[in-house]
Amino acid sequence: MLSVFSRVAWLWCVVPLILADGLLAADAVEIANRIDVSIDAKLQAENLGAAAAANEAEFLRRIYLDLTGRIPTASQAASYLDSSHSNKRARLIDELLASPQYGEHFGRVWRDWIAPAELPSEGNGGNQPIAATRKLGVWFAEQFNQNEPWDRLVYSVLTVDGELADHPQALFYSLVGTDTGIPQPAGATRAVGTLFLGLQLQCAECHDDPFRTWKQSDFWGAAAFFRNTEATFDGRYFASVTETFGKETSAKGKRSSKKTTRNDRAPNGSITIPSASFTNSGAVIAGKFPAGAALTAEARQPLRPVLAEWIVSPENPYFSRAFVNRMWSYFFVRGIVNPIDDFRPDNPPSHPAVLELLAAEFRASGFDIKHLLRGILHARVYQRANGSDPEADPKQLVKQVESFARYPLKLISTDMLFESLKLALEDPALDLRTVDPALSSKFGESTPIGDAYQEFRRLFETNEDDATDFRHGIPQFLALMNHPRLSGGGKTVERLLKEDLEPTAIIEHLYLGTLSRRPTREEADEAARFVQESAGPRVGYNGLLWMLINRSEFLLIR
Amino acid sequence: MTKASWQPGRRDLLKLASAGVLTNASVPWFEALATDAQRQSGRAPKACILLWMDGGPSQQHTFDPKPRGEFGAISTSVPGIHICEHLPQMSQVMDEVALIRSMSTGEGDHYRAKYYLHTGFQRVGGFEHPAIGCIASHENGDPTNDLPSFVTIDAGYDKGNGGRLYRSVPSYLGARHAPLAVRHPDTGLENQPADAGDVELARRLALLARGERRFAQQYATSLVRQKQTAFDRAVSLMRSDAVTAFDVDSESPALRAAYGSHRFGKACLMARRLIERGASFIEIFHRGWDDHEGAAQRVKPRMGWMDPAMATLITDLKSRGLLDRTLIIWMGEFGRGPINGKDHYARAWTTMLAGAGLKTGQVVGRTDEKTRHTGGTVVDRPVSVPDFFATICHALDIDPAKEFHAAGNRPMPIVDPEGAAITELF
Incomplete structure (x- = not known):
């Protein structure tokens, strides 16, 4: 049969x-x-x-x-x-x-x-x-x-x-x-x-x-x-x-x-x-x-x-x-x-x-x-919010997520982070390889890494696959914070400076290009102050972009 | 087994940290969390240095020499114990060492055996057991320490055999117990800031902290707390002088020379520095011990760097008063066939333990000397993988019967209940 x-x-x-x-x-x-x-x-x-x-x-x-x-x-x-x-x-x-x-x-x-x-x-x-x-x-x-x-x-x-x-x-x-x-x-x-x-x-x-x-x-x-x-x-x-x-x-x-x-x-x-x-x-x-x-x-x-x-x-x-x-x-x-x-x-x-x-x-x-x-x-079930007011009962929030009454907050995958950082920094290659050729060998952990994608995965991949569990630890954050190619603002800031825009427009652009939203009034004021107090606009906007890619909001899907 | 007295306070701090209380209270970045008071209380938990000889080292060419073996045997500082002639420095510290010559583990496939000897459990489909390094980090690690509690160091290779490297996975213990990988002792910790005290970096962190605090209020979930806690730990580490633990160049030239210039020696020295700073588990791996062509030719040159590094590690830890709280393990995933060491051999092989207050200067178990395949059979006190893991846990003051809840609420003990610690060592 x-x-x-x-x-x-x-x-x-x-x-x-x-x-x-x-x-x-x-x-x-x-x-x-x-x-x-x-x-x-x-x-x-x-x-x-x-x-x-x-x-x-x-x-x-x-x-x-x-x-x-x-x-x-x-x-x-x-x-x-x-x-x-x-x-x-x-x-x-x-x-x-x-x-x-x-x-x-x-x-x-x-x-x-x-x-x-x-x-x-x-x-x-x-x-x-x-x-x-x-x-x-x-x-x-x-x-x-x-x-x-x-x-x-x-x-x-x-x-x-x-x-x-x-x-x-x-x-x-x-x-x-x-x-x-x-x-x-x-x-x-x-x-x-x-x-x-x-x-x-x-x-x-x-x-x-x-x-x-x-x-x-x-x-x-x-x-x-x-x-x-x-x-x-x-x-x-x-x-x-x-x-x-x-x-x-x-x-x-x-x-x-x-x-x-x-x-x-x-x-x-x-x-x-x-x-x-x-x-x-x-x-x-x-x-x-x-x-x-x-x-x-x-x-x-x-x-x-x-x-x-x-x-x-x-x-x-x-x-x-x-x-x-x-x-x-x-x-x-x-x-x-x-x-x-x-x-x-x-x-x-x-x-x-x-x-x-x-x-x-x-x-x-x-x-x-x-x-x-x-x-x-x-479906509405896909289009639900996941933020809540601070007084909400945490257990109730979890129950809502499990019952599809609330969209889960998720960590973006390593691939998503790679693609998103490329866009945010306007760096299509995002080649983070730094191995000193003098210390490299043919085999083992100091082998030269094949390409930029492999290097990114080496830096940011972890073995876990549950998106509601935060996987990144000290090595990943050290890289995100301190890697020279990630902390320097990329080409984004250079381009915006050349375009002769108002500070508010630049700040708005940086928010849109990272968090996909406009800054709140408070955030916009804070950012403007930060830039003003910086050693120069380039230093200021680079710092602002650095702050945005290190935000929890950047690493998560809301 | 009772826990050290300092633990409740540490646990409370951890709870506060994971509840986000400390993060919010002390933004920007709660360096205050690193409480020196606790580290100074003197009752530091046990630590472990695992020297992993990837591929399966030959026992008869190292710590279980045989009368008609390819290498000769030498007497040691312990009357009656003989080891391979190419380990002269180790022979002088045999009183600090216990040899288990009756490992009987049965798994002869490289990767399955690597998994078995790292987790204490046979590998099964669809389930991941946490590695011993992750367990030690979870049980003995100090979450208030700036250093990650579990670090792996690549000590190089001398050929590509032995298959894929096992990588420690924390599984249900959580990502914070995953190892920090040092690719090369000379590289140390990657991605440190050029200047951690930089004013611009501080300004950026302060701006970030304001946004993070608002976000945590709107999204009071464990995911956000985990991110902020992990981020805080990274900031604390890079601002702490604990990072100097990764820099072996600051040691005296004489001591560096004693450890040796091979990557393995440098890795052993880095391990001691990390243990000194409160790390719980260091795994150093050297690859290439899958000597199918025969062990004699291959193993002899390795002794040149292994012997001084291991012996110096033992004496250095001892001279600093750290040996009693540090367990050193030397092993691979299995041993090698009798006499020539050509084949994988899991029926009868040797591991070495030192430190941690064990009753050292003794040999546990015995392999035969009479048969045609001399050394191929355990004739006294076989030690299984669960027995070995129960012994490691006992030595590290970890309760082997403690259960965790794996996926699906499945209770998982730290060690298979069939295992019994080797009582002669305690």
């Missing part, structure tokens, strides 16, 4: 989506209204008030950072704030979704979800393939900017066959491999479960999962689909994925590629539990769809396409919900199901109606990502 639905579903996917528009249940505003009705009903039932709507400046900065990974420039901010268009929020959402920065940003986001950043301390970040990983991010960026439907995009990742140079998505299997850098079926299974299905299969890798219903045979049953996937990777530039089903020889390994070294004698369509496992090593497990039926007749053909069809099918209960929930969590720092990759009966969604509504809409639209995002972003 399963194979029937997957076959039909796949046909539906490859047929040009002529039906897509007709299938749309709703436009963005209607979806947004239905989200709000559902969320607000629960708030009312819980007698929990919602925060007021975010003001225009808050909305502006929030949506720029959330959708494009950067703040608006001073002139973009001014033009939005001064616009009297009645529908300017909707127009901005559309404008940003259509900008190339949208795809670039989510390309980086997915790159990091697939291969969480390590601290790139070495030329090549230890064994982390930074350059190759970036290629994967760029590939994702192109897909997102073309608004490639999510099912087709994932199908393309999962069924890739070829080399990194032609198919950047070939890197997927290498990046999600084991710690040793050798791609293995287990790593692919964990990643597919977590990233595309919202299922935490990993505990069952070594034993039956006591907290979930997964048996060890479920994990390895899914891993069996990857057993003929030969992925090679030299850790740097060369990666390839080949389906070896029915082939005698392995992938053409160029250079000193690492490749899978499996001598599994289990019959096709099954896999042997490796010796590293806690229990049952050596047992042969028959292929089985995650949380689904056993693999039957398909065992006589390459297995990855079979699994991929099953995963991206509209009838798969996990695929659409997992994406919707992940994107919801991206905006609200909390999924409707939490952890976001732990869908199971014992872990019910907080707002089932919202999850079902969005998942159904996503499927009906042909897995149209921008359509889904529009629906969420138009």
